[in-house]
Amino acid sequence: MTVVTRFAPSPTGLLHVGGVRTALFSWLYARRMGGKFILRVEDTDRERSTEEAVRVILDGMDWLGLAADEGPYYQTRRFDRYKEVLAGMLAAGTAYHCYCTKQELDALREQQIARKEKPRYTGICRERREPRPGVSPVIRFRNPIEGAVVVHDLVHGDVTFQNTELDDLIIARSDGTPTYNFCVVVDDMDMGVTHVIRGDDHLNNTPRQMNMLQALGTAPPVYAHVPMILGPDGAKLSKRHGAVSVLQYEEEGFLPDALLNYLVRLGWSHGDQEVFTRQEMIAAFDIHDVNKAASAFNPEKLLWLNQQHLMRAEPAAVVPYLRAQLRRIGCESSDQALLEGVIVAQRERAKTLKEMAHNSRFFFVDRIDIDPKAAAKHLTADGRAALTQVRARLAALPAWDAPSIHSALNALAEAAGTGLGKIAQPLRVAVTGTAVSPPIDQTLALLGRERALARLDAVLAVS
Numbered sequence: 475m476t477v478v479t480r481f482a483p484s485p486t487g488l489l490h491v492g493g494v495r496t497a498l499f500s501w502l503y504a505r506r507m508g509g510k511f512i513l514r515v516e517d518t519d520r521e522r523s524t525e526e527a528v529r530v531i532l533d534g535m536d537w538l539g540l541a542a543d544e545g546p547y548y549q550t551r552r553f554d555r556y557k558e559v560l561a562g563m564l565a566a567g568t569a570y571h572c573y574c575t576k577q578e579l580d581a582l583r584e585q586q587i588a589r590k591e592k593p594r595y596t597g598i599c600r601e602r603r604e605p606r607p608g609v610s611p612v613i614r615f616r617n618p619i620e621g622a623v624v625v626h627d628l629v630h631g632d633v634t635f636q637n638t639e640l641d642d643l644i645i646a647r648s649d650g651t652p653t654y655n656f657c658v659v660v661d662d663m664d665m666g667v668t669h670v671i672r673g674d675d676h677l678n679n680t681p682r683q684m685n686m687l688q689a690l691g692t693a694p695p696v697y698a699h700v701p702m703i704l705g706p707d708g709a710k711l712s713k714r715h716g717a718v719s720v721l722q723y724e725e726e727g728f729l730p731d732a733l734l735n736y737l738v739r740l741g742w743s744h745g746d747q748e749v750f751t752r753q754e755m756i757a758a759f760d761i762h763d764v765n766k767a768a769s770a771f772n773p774e775k776l777l778w779l780n781q782q783h784l785m786r787a788e789p790a791a792v793v794p795y796l797r798a799q800l801r802r803i804g805c806e807s808s809d810q811a812l813l814e815g816v817i818v819a820q821r822e823r824a825k826t827l828k829e830m831a832h833n834s835r836f837f838f839v840d841r842i843d844i845d846p847k848a849a850a851k852h853l854t855a856d857g858r859a860a861l862t863q864v865r866a867r868l869a870a871l872p873a874w875d876a877p878s879i880h881s882a883l884n885a886l887a888e889a890a891g892t893g894l895g896k897i898a899q900p901l902r903v904a905v906t907g908t909a910v911s912p913p914i915d916q917t918l919a920l921l922g923r924e925r926a927l928a929r930l931d932a933v934l935a936v937s
């Protein structure tokens with residue numbers, strides 16, 4: 475049997491890490507099993523759905539590299555199909571028209587509350603044969619009245635719901651539009667979904683969905699309801715905790731693989747391995763191993779993992795992301811060797827690509843500004859005197875590479891009887907504008923002879 479999973483976000487809020495994690499689990503499981511992953515946008519709630527939210531879903535999935543094998547499907551484009559299934563259910567008697575008015579239902583509800591009963595629809599219209607003039611009916615699902623539904627959940631184990639607890643759900647409103655739980659059922663059936671992996675806030679919908687699938691003659695899929703991600707205060711992660719659009723992580727300079735690695739480890743483990751490449755995740759992930767305890771979001775750990783991924787990735791694979799960050803601060807470069815060199819030189823001291831781009835600006839601009847504090851400290855008369863010698867020595871180097879630069883600077887320090895720092899710091903300030911940079915020999919090698927010497931000249935000219 476081919477495994478078919480789906481990610482089915484509602485575009486009513488901007489996709490954030492909670493949704494991304496369910497998407498990831500669904501995607502990973504499909505990849506692991508050689509199956510199919512479907513993207514389905516559940517946009518039937520037209521009032522609350524926004525185009526911006528749809529865009530974040532599509533762009534976010536794209537940035538994350540969670541490509542769908544099918545879709546995106548949009549529920550709003552499937553209304554004809556839902557109507558067809560509704561008509562079939564009415565004909566088969568597994569659904570019926572309900573003519574109860576809002577006032578009648580409100581009165582029923584009040585009586586039930588007064589009697590301390592759980593408010594529920596009692597099936598008044600179940601056996602009605604005749605329409606009621608002047609009332610546009612809703613359509614209800616005829617839920618079984620006896621027995622129980624057992625959800626064999628891969629994360630929660632068996633969860634039993636009594637049918638007496640489930641009343642006859644409205645599956646189409648009086649204007650004919652289908653409701654949420656019904657659309658999910660039709661879609662999962664039509665799309666041949668074998669494994670429904672979603673947040674455990676949907677667990678209570680599942681017995682109703684299973685009953686409807688059964689009424690439609692379809693075997694239910696396997697369910698895995700994964701725990702929510704919590705904020706540091708133990709409440710479900712929300713906007714309040716800064717649960718922002720997934721695209722914000724792109725902007726902040728995270729690698730998609732680092733974010734995915736972070737999210738896969740929330741509620742799932744594989745020995746004590748922390749850092750996973752995408753391929754390793756696919757090879758090791760099993761939805762059966764996700765545990766049911768909710769986990770809290772830890773931004774520090776995400777930063778740590780991001781740096782781990784920066785350090786381990788092929789520099790060439792990081793280049794497009796660094797370029798995108800550089801563009802945000804007004805720097806363009808298509809010099810592949812320089813970009814890769816900068817990544818290797820900077821990745822030990824940057825946790826994000828945003829930080830890396832910021833620290834590396836001096837490599838990509840024509841003119842640098844020199845930090846006045848660093849200048850006051852290092853571009854002193856002594857510093858400048860040292861720079862004059864450095865300039866002459868460097869200009870005469872036959873080869874411009876880190877080892878040659880390194881030995882030239884060492885020779886100068888030795889001849890002057892000083893530490894390398896006395897030379898390296900003024901040099902660093904002169905060519906980078908600050909007192910912090912990767913090792914000076916690497917920095918100069920990457921900058922190139924012409925630009926390095928021009929920057930020295932600019933500093934020496936104003937003395």
Ligand code: GLU
Nearest residue numbers: 482483484516658672676
């Ligand atoms: N559209 C639902 C949501 O965004 C998910 C439904 C499902 O996965 O079955 O929460």
